[in-house]
Amino acid sequence: MSALDSGFYFAESENTPMHVGSVAVFDGPAPSYGDVVRLLLSKLPLVPRYRQRVREVPMQLGRPMWVDDPHFQILYHVRHTAVPRPGSDEQLRNLAGRVLGQRLDMSKPLWELYLIEGLEDDRWAIISKVHHCMVDGVAGSDLMQLMFDLSPDASHDEPRDWSPQRTPTGAGMVAGALADAVAHPLRQLASLPSGGGAGRIAKQLLDSGKSVAATLPSLARQALVPTARSLNGPIGPHRRWAWTSTDFAELKEVRTALGGTVNDVVLTSITAGFRDLLQGRGELTSEKLVVRTMVPVSVRSDSQRGNLDNQVSAVFVDLPVGDPDPRSRLASIRGQMDEYKKAMQAVDVPSIIAMGDFVAPTLLSLGVRAALTAGQVWCQAVTTNVPGPPVPLYVLGRRMVSAYAYVPIAGGTRCSIGIFSYQKTMTFGINADFDAFADVDVLSRGIRRGIEELLEFARAEQGTPEVSQPAPKPRKKPAAAGR
Secondary structure, eight states, X not given: OOHHHHHXXXXXXXXXXOEEEEEEEEESSOOOHHHHHHHHHHHGGGOGGXXXXXXXXXXXXXXXXXXXXXXXXXXXXXXXXXXXXXEOHHHHHHHHHHHHHSOOOXXXXXXEEEEEEEETTTEEEEEEEEETTTOOHHHHHHGXXXXXXXXXXXXXXXXXXXXXXXXXXXXXXXXXXXXXXXXXXXXXXXXXXXXXXXXXXXXHHHHHHHHHHHHSOOHHHHHTSOBOGGGBSOOOSOEEEEEEEEEHXXXXXXXXXXXXXXXXXXXXXXXXXXXXXXXXXXOOOOTTOBEEEEEEEEOOOGGGTTOOSOOEEEEEEEEOXXXXXXXXXXXXXXXXXXXXXXXXXXXXXXXXXXXXGGSOHHHHHHHHHHHHHHOOSSOOXXXXXXXXXXXXXXXXXXXXXXXXXXXXXXXXXXXXXXXXXXTTEEEEEEEEETTTOTTHHXXXXXXXXXXXXXXXXXXXXXXXXXXXXXXXXXXXXXXXXXX
């Protein structure tokens, strides 16, 4: 494993399952369980990792390793269930909240897939879970080839026999780890751009540090901004999950009229959701109040697409929830994101991430676990945007009509929002601690209200007459899901 993947692995605990996931809804009729199993068996050779499990090096002398699971059984990983007919969106959310809130078995390959039948309007769904140490969000989009097709008439190969490679012994793993402890840092040093020894590398990192200091919002300045720290705190084992959606055309309309990017508009809409949440709790105490969110940023190059290791960095954006003016909130977020973009261009982020490979595995494990146990108050949320395909996808000839992302929570950050775009729709999947977010539906409805609020200003700016909102409406009143 890379150092970053190892960090996600070591972050796993009873109260912090670290898998990412999704719910995909399809037009029916549902395929048979056997057809789904055979489809996956035919695709697994494309992604060998799905037959591998994690094995830790004795005494943590090296980072965890991926080894073939000699007892791999696909019927354990692919499961079949249903909601009572006719199943509503609320019932699906409740089921998904329970399934996604449960930990993966860390002794087996770290993924599960559920075939869900019984949805109204002759629909069905797939709930999928994959551990974060195994794949990041953008790589996960690349892996949709595992079972998704671009045509309803696509053909599939027959499943092939598979034999696991021999699992290394404990002594062999220790010997390999010790050798890698010497060789890997040397390879990393040699692969760093602008080679020429430790002095040049040190100068490069120093220059990067100067670029960060010159372009990123000052940490000292952020430290003086009041944050909604009531959103931080201990995390329990259970989750609530809710979702909402919007038409992509609405976001583009706001962007065209008010400026910024679609991502800026999305973050501004989420700001409105958190504003409603805090207002409902009586905690909107200042016009300077912010909710600081971590925004993961992919640093995966085109040449790395399809690789299974994580290639992510992160920026921290202050969502100005105390500001009553939506246009001012958009301007604030746009300014911050512009600064971050300049910094990301100036800094060789992949090389800085690779420096984590120099950290001793034992120290990495202790550091990650200590940080998560201690918690933090710097960041109150996680918002991650995973771009999906603009063309329709199919599984066994059935068209996917919508999809919702699930992002884990950890380290005292009790809420995450996974944003997924597919064809003409963008969805928001909200994962929150069960005890801390009994009002998660307020956040969900607030995001939708924030979009409509920005639309009003955009249409006023352009002189466009008010029209009925084209966003898809849920069949039932949105409700929090959980266990």
